Amino acid sequence: MIRVVGAAIVRHGCVLAARRSYPAAEAGRWEFPGGKVDDGETPADALVREIGEELGCAIRVDRWLPDAVRGIDRGRELELRVAVCSLTDGEPSGIEHDALRWLAPEELDDVDWLEPDRPFLPGLREMLLDGEPLPGGNVGGAVRIGATVRRPTGPWTPAVHALLSHLAKTNLSAVPRVHGIDARGREILDYLPGQVIDVDADVLTDAQLAALGRWLRALHEASAGFDHPGPWRFFGVDAPSLITHNDVAPYNVAFAGDEVAGVFDWDLAGPSTPVHDLGHTAWTAIPFFRPIPEAEAARRLGTFADAYGTDPLTVLDAVRPRVQLAIDGIREAVRRGDEGMANLAATGEPERTERALAGFLARQPSLRARLIVGGSSSSATPQ
Structure with missing residues (x-):
């Protein structure tokens, strides 16, 4: 019996398919790349060797898909097994195939698979959906x-x-399509590539802060005139004036260098006000949730507010009510049985934010006085 192994190479929730260029009866059809197990080889060793020869890259065999396919090939009994594999080095190239494609679970039926590979597709589809x-x-x-x-x-x-x-x-x-x-x-939704800044350990650059302020202003202008009855997940504010993101924070923003490349996690979008958005972004991006030198905080706030086109004092005064709204909203959402907010509560919220808010309130009067002494521009104050 001839033992044959195939590699379901998975990356970012997609599997690599390879199109045969020969023999003539199989040319143009698709398969999991692989080959025969030589005498004295384990199936895993054979698969690593074959992929190196066929695709010019290195893989790791993670696990074997259940069952095997048996058949007859030119009068000889054949057994095919397929393993889920990860790339460890290099990029696959079509050394022995005339085309390669990364297929998402919904795309598995878009190509004409060779018959021996087809029985593995249902199980592979479910695994790919795990992402x-x-x-x-x-x-x-x-x-x-x-x-x-x-x-x-x-x-x-x-x-x-x-x-x-x-x-x-x-x-x-920087908005994902549906x-x-x-x-x-x-x-x-679209995957939005870029760098997400961990503000627990780092801070946005001044240029990134300015880009975030400009993008937030553009969002508010783009949202003007849009209305929808909901329901919305966001816990809401009194007298909302527009529908907005409500969670524009470094953990929800991808940067390409200093520019905003993507803003994600829109599930908290809903009726609010521009000033509430500004308060939340300042809380997370200056950042105000942890102490930084007072002069630095004032300067960074000015950079952000100027880029948006408003008064730094307006943004500073918006922080407390917006953060308190988040604290109260998390508790109410947990009470209503919101599973996502229950996950958040399991991490120590909103108590952690309450402690951080108390620290900010102790620093706020001095920071406010510094802004007044330094002067603050007032233009296009949001409502």
Whole structure:
């Protein structure tokens, strides 16, 4: 019996398919790359060797898909096994195939697979739908699959998708497009590449702060005139004046250098005010949730406020009510049974934020006095 092994090489929730160029009967059809197990080789060793020869890259065999396919090839009994593998070095190239494609779970049926490979597709499809968990995000559940992100939905999802569709028409940059709902009932959005700054350990550059202020202003202008009855997940404010993101913070922003490349996690979008948005972004991005030198905090606040086009004092005074709204909202959402907010509570919220707010309030009078002495420009104060 001839033993044959194939590699289901998985990256970012997609699997690599290779198109045969020979023999003539199989040319143009797709397979999991691999080959025969030589005498004295283990299946894993054979697969690593074959992929190096066929694709010019190195892999690690993670696990074997269940079962094997048996058949007859030119009068000889054949057994095919397929392993889930990860790339460890190099980029696959079509040394022995005329085309390669990374396929998301919804794309597995887009190519004409060789018959021996087809029985492995259903199990592989389910595994690919697990995706690649994305780091961060205590509310939870986001995974990457190819160029998309899959996230849990809720009653608020239709309203959020309506907002994103509206923003797409305004050509606002850094906003994910909506691609529907997947087989597990999750929303499908663009994956937005870039660097996410960990402000627990670092700070945004002045240029990044300014870019964030400009982008937030552009968001508020693009949202003007949009309305939707909801329901929305955001816990709301008195007298809202527009629909906005409500969580524009470094952990939800990807930068390309100093420019805003992507803003994600729109599930808290809902009726609010520009000043509440500014207060929350300042809390997380100056940042005010942890102590930094007073002169530095005042200067950074001025950079952010000037880029948006408003008075730094207006932003400073917006911090306390917005943070208190978040504290109260988390508790109310947990009481209502919001699973994502329950996940957040399990990390120590909102008590951790309450402690940070108390520290900010102790620093605020001195910071306010410094801003007054230094002078603060007043232009286009948000409402």
